[in-house]
Amino acid sequence: MMEMIYPLSKMLKNRELSAVELCESYIKKIEAENKKLNAYTSYTFEKARKNAAFADSVLRTGKGGVLCGIPLALKDNICTQGDLTTCASKALESYRPCYSAAVWERLEREGAVLLGKTNMDEFAMGSTGETGIYPPAKNPNDITRIAGGSSSGSAAAVSAGLSVYSLGSDTGGSVRQPAAMCGAVGLKPTYGAVSRYGLIAHASSLDTIGVIASSVRDAALVFDSISGRDLRDMTSCDVNYNTASALGKADVKNMTIGFSEQFINGAEKTVIDSVKAALSFFEKSGAEIIEIKMPDLEQLLAVYYIIACAEASSNLGRYDGIRYGHRASDCESAEELIIKSRSEGFGSEVKRRILLGTYVLSSGYYDEYYKKACAVREKLKEDFDSIFNTCNFVLTPTSPSVARPLGTEVTSPVENYLSDILTVPVNIAGLPAISLPVKGEGALPAGLQLIGKRFGESELMSAAYFFEQNCLLSLSGGEYSV
Numbered sequence: 001m002m003e004m005i006y007p008l009s010k011m012l013k014n015r016e017l018s019a020v021e022l023c024e025s026y027i028k029k030i031e032a033e034n035k036k037l038n039a040y041t042s043y044t045f046e047k048a049r050k051n052a053a054f055a056d057s058v059l060r061t062g063k064g065g066v067l068c069g070i071p072l073a074l075k076d077n078i079c080t081q082g083d084l085t086t087c088a089s090k091a092l093e094s095y096r097p098c099y100s101a102a103v104w105e106r107l108e109r110e111g112a113v114l115l116g117k118t119n120m121d122e123f124a125m126g127s128t129g130e131t132g133i134y135p136p137a138k139n140p141n142d143i144t145r146i147a148g149g150s151s152s153g154s155a156a157a158v159s160a161g162l163s164v165y166s167l168g169s170d171t172g173g174s175v176r177q178p179a180a181m182c183g184a185v186g187l188k189p190t191y192g193a194v195s196r197y198g199l200i201a202h203a204s205s206l207d208t209i210g211v212i213a214s215s216v217r218d219a220a221l222v223f224d225s226i227s228g229r230d231l232r233d234m235t236s237c238d239v240n241y242n243t244a245s246a247l248g249k250a251d252v253k254n255m256t257i258g259f260s261e262q263f264i265n266g267a268e269k270t271v272i273d274s275v276k277a278a279l280s281f282f283e284k285s286g287a288e289i290i291e292i293k294m295p296d297l298e299q300l301l302a303v304y305y306i307i308a309c310a311e312a313s314s315n316l317g318r319y320d321g322i323r324y325g326h327r328a329s330d331c332e333s334a335e336e337l338i339i340k341s342r343s344e345g346f347g348s349e350v351k352r353r354i355l356l357g358t359y360v361l362s363s364g365y366y367d368e369y370y371k372k373a374c375a376v377r378e379k380l381k382e383d384f385d386s387i388f389n390t391c392n393f394v395l396t397p398t399s400p401s402v403a404r405p406l407g408t409e410v411t412s413p414v415e416n417y418l419s420d421i422l423t424v425p426v427n428i429a430g431l432p433a434i435s436l437p438v439k440g441e442g443a444l445p446a447g448l449q450l451i452g453k454r455f456g457e458s459e460l461m462s463a464a465y466f467f468e469q470n471c472l473l474s475l476s477g478g479e480y481s482v
């Protein structure tokens with residue numbers, strides 16, 4: 001895939017193209033192709049046209065930043081005032097928030113153009129895009145396959161050219177994994193770098209808003225614009241990034257990259273081949289590759305599901321048909337109303353997690369599961385601190401496999417959970433990571449993940465850019481050419 005934002009922005013600034021024309025061309029494409037891909041769950045074309053007219057008025061005066069007039073899509077769990085924001089759930093099927101997420105406020109101010117909301121797993125719980133109430137998003141590289149999850153529609157939209165870039169949420173991999181499966185770049189920032197205000201909560205201590213884009217520079221430009229302190233999210237940090245200007249400054253010769261054979265144990269052969277090719281590329285470029293010691297990944301997956309489900313069960317308590325969410329009819333008592341509303345409003349994956357979360361938080365089990373998981377989490381943070389004393393990045397595949405066929409029967413939900421085994425440690429430790437498209441099986445892409453230090457996005461993005469420019473692009477017969 002190629003860089004989009006700078007070239008488009010240049011045309012807009014030179015007035016070779018107006019923001020309204022650009023917006024209309026995306027609307028046309030979406031109207032023609034979305035039925036096939038189910039990338040969008042709802043459109044905001046009226047808003048898009050207003051945004052575009054505003055952008056043109058700014059651009060005409062010679063002002064406007066690089067995102068002015070550029071169309072984007074938002075995952076259907078990011079609130080925008082007055083627009084459907086459903087989390088692909090029956091509980092919020094007709095929810096139109098009365099306020100906008102901080103990320104959209106920032107982008108809107110810059111003249112960004114919102115095309116619509118994108119498909120996802122229900123409440124961002126899943127890794128296939130199939131747990132929501134809508135027909136699942138399809139993979140533009142092969143429409144018989146999943147687009148990954150949970151930000152399935154955000155990745156499919158970018159990969160199919162139905163949006164220039166998109167935002168998703170990443171609690172355990174939901175930006176990086178679908179980006180990998182669709183052949184896009186997926187950036188999960190450091191926890192706290194981007195405000196979560198207006199993101200519908202899944203697991204608050206893990207949730208991060210991230211960017212899906214066609215190139216590293218595109219992702220960097222968007223990240224620079226959405227990051228920074230927001231007083232309405234007390235976990236957001238006072239950071240001021242300019243990662244886009246740091247691209248090209250990677251000092252690869254003095255770089256050390258951490259790797260562990262554990263990362264590719266059980267991965268598909270094409271994924272292993274691409275990871276090995278990437279390692280040898282970095283080595284040939286002068287970087288040193290060292291073997292690192294990571295805790296057992298399966299244990300970390302268990303820790304993730306205990307913490308994520310515990311927090312989800314608490315966050316989703318508000319959808320009781322009284323305060324929020326679908327309200328069941330014909331109930332004779334408040335208790336019956338709550339039970340019926342929740343039974344009807346949630347799908348089976350969400351119910352499973354609420355049950356699991358309630359269980360690990362209940363007295364008697366709290367110490368055994370939740371408290372223990374929190375202790376392992378602290379230990380993992382320390383482990384990563386010492387890993388980053390010896391290397392600049394950790395390199396892994398994003399997912400052990402490429403996109404699987406839609407509707408694959410699984411014998412246990414754990415089969416799906418395993419596709420997140422390489423992404424969840426990053427959320428548990430609150431680190432930044434980026435997924436870059438590499439070659440997978442046949443025409444299908446896979447993902448290469450680089451994990452960086454907390455708030456080390458500038459260094460991370462410039463290493464990713466180096467890889468993209470020198471390995472992906474120069475070797476490219478095709479786009480996923482490692």
Ligand code: GLN
Pocket residue numbers: 124125126127149150169170171172173174175202308420
């Ligand atoms: N697939 C993971 C889960 O189901 C991650 C979800 C996410 O990042 N939102 O929990």
